[in-house]
Amino acid sequence: MIDTPEKDPLVENIPPLQSMPMALECYGLSKRFKTIQALDDVSLQVPTGSIFGFLGPNGAGKSTLIRIVAGLIRADAGNFNILGRSSYSGHKVRQEMSTLVDRADFYKNLSASQNMKILGRLTGHDQDDHINELLQLLGLYERRKDKVKTFSQGMKQRLGLAQALLPNPRLLVLDEPTTGLDPQGMHEIRDFILKIAREQQVTIFLSSHLLHEVELICSDIALIFNGKLAAQGSLSTIFQKMENVTVELEVEHSELAIKFLAGIDLVSDIKVLANAISIEIIYSNIPELIHRMSTHNINIFSISQRNRLEHYFLSLMEQK
C-alpha cells in the first residue's frame, strides 16, 4: 500500500473533475516587459471544482498570467474565458471571480470590518452579516474592530482571503498566498483554502513555487518555465505516468531488507536513512516489490513516496 501521510484528509473529498466545464481557460497568452518575454503563448485549462496548482520557479511567469486574468495588466496577445465569460467582455469577465494577488495589503488606518465594507461595496456585498460571517470563517471576528496596521502578516493574508470571498466567487485566484508566512501561518492558510473549496464549492487557482504545498492540497497542476507552459493535468495522472519514483520503506529487519533489495533488479539507488531505506523504483513495479518482500518474510511497516512533485518538476526542468 502506498501512503501519503502528510496529505490533508480533506483533499480526498475533492474529486478529479476533468470532465466538468472549465472555470478558467487561457488561449495563447503572451506578455513582454521590455526585453523579457514574461509569457509566451500560454494556453491552459482549469477544471471547475478543482484546486489547481500553478507551479514554476520565481520569475517563470506565474504572477504575470494571474495579473492578466485579474485585470491588472494587459496581455500583448491571446485571450481567456472565466466561467464561460470571454475576456472580450471587458471587466465583466471577472463577475464571478475573486483574486488575492501576492501579499494582502489593506487600508492600514481602517479596521478589518471597515476594509471589508469598502471592498464589499464594490460588488454590492457589504451587508454586516455577510462580512461578520466571513471574518468568523477566517478566525478574525474577534479582531474585526482593530486597525489593520496592528495585524500580523498571517492575519492580513487571512483577511485577504476573507475579502476575496466577499462577492461569493465561483473562482478564487490566489497568487503565492503563503508568501512571507511562518510554518504555522502557512499551515493555517492551507487549511482555509481546503475549507473554502469544500464548504463554499469554489474552484481555486493557486500559484506557488512551493511544490510540497501544492502536492498537499491540489488536485490538478500546470507547470511553467521561462514563460512557457511545460505540462498540465491532474496530479494523479501525472504521478501515474511517472516512471521512476523515490520510495521510503520502514521495515522490521533493515539489514536483511537491504541485502534483499540489492539482490533484485526492480530497484536502484538504495540509500540507508536514519529510520528507513530509500530506493528508486519504476512506479508500476511497486506492487510486485511489496509482494516479493512479503513472500521473503520481510515485514513492511510503511512504504511512502516522497517529493513526487519535486521529482517530476526537476526532471521536467532537466528536459528544458
Added chain:
Amino acid sequence: MILLKLTQNELYKIFSLVRSYIGIMLFTVIVPLILWGYGMGTSHIQGQIENAVSEMFFIEGSPTNGYTAAYFIMNFFWVHIPFLIALVGGDIFAGEQANGTFRIYATRPISRLSIFISKTLATMIYTLIFVLYFGLLTLGLGLIWHGGGDMLVFHEGVLILESGDAASRFLFAYGFSFMNMALVSSIAIFFSVMVRNAVGPVIGTMAVIIFFLMVSTLPLDVFRNIQPYLFTTYFSNWEQVFYDPIPWGDLFRGFGLIFSNIIFFLGVAYLIFSRRDILS
C-alpha cells in the same frame, strides 16, 4: 448606482486620512488669528480711510468690516491653497499604488473608467468642501467678528460695494476660486496616475503651478504673447467679480480656459490610467 457607491468609498478613504485635514486645521487656526490681528491693526487705517472718503461718500458700517477682511484673506491665501489641495489629489491614485491596495481594488469587476471617475469626483467634492469651508470661515467668521457694512475695493480708485452686493459677489468669487482649485486637483490627479508615491504628485503640481505663474507674471515681451493662454494668468480672476462693472467677458474667457485645462489634464490622466499595468 455603482458610481455612487465607488464615490462614497473614495470619500470615506479621503476623510479617514489625517492629511485631508491638514489644510482645514491650518485655516481653522490661522484665519481667526488673522481676523484677530486684522481687528487689532486696522484702527488707524480705518481712521485714514474715513477721513479720506467721508467727504465724498457716506459709508455704512466700518470700512474695515468682515467683507473687507475676507477679501484681504482671500488675496493673501490664493497662492497657498493649491499646495494643500494637491495633498489629497496627489495621493488619490499614487497612495493606493504605494500601499498596494490597488491590487485588490482594481481586480474587482469594475471598469477602470468607473474607478477613475469616482476618484476624480471624490477629489472634486473634497476641493469644493475645502473652498466652502475656507469661504465660510473667512466671510462668516469675519462678519461675526468685524460686522457687516459697505465693502471698499481699491481698484482704479476706490469702489464702494453695498453690503448685499458684496455678499453676492463673494459667492461668485468662491465659485471662480473653486474652478481654479479644481484645476489644481486635476493636475495633481494627472501626476498621481503616473507615479507610485504620494509626494511626487504634490511636488509636480506645485512645480507646474510655480513655473506657469512665473511665466504668466513676468513682464517680458517674450512671454507676453503666450500669457493669455496660460491657466495661471486667470488664477486671480476671482478678484474681477469685485470690479465695477464686472468684466464678465474676461471672467468667462478665463473660466473657459481653466475648464478646458481641467478636461485636458483629466483626459490625459485617464488615458494613462486605463492603459497602465499595475505591477506593484
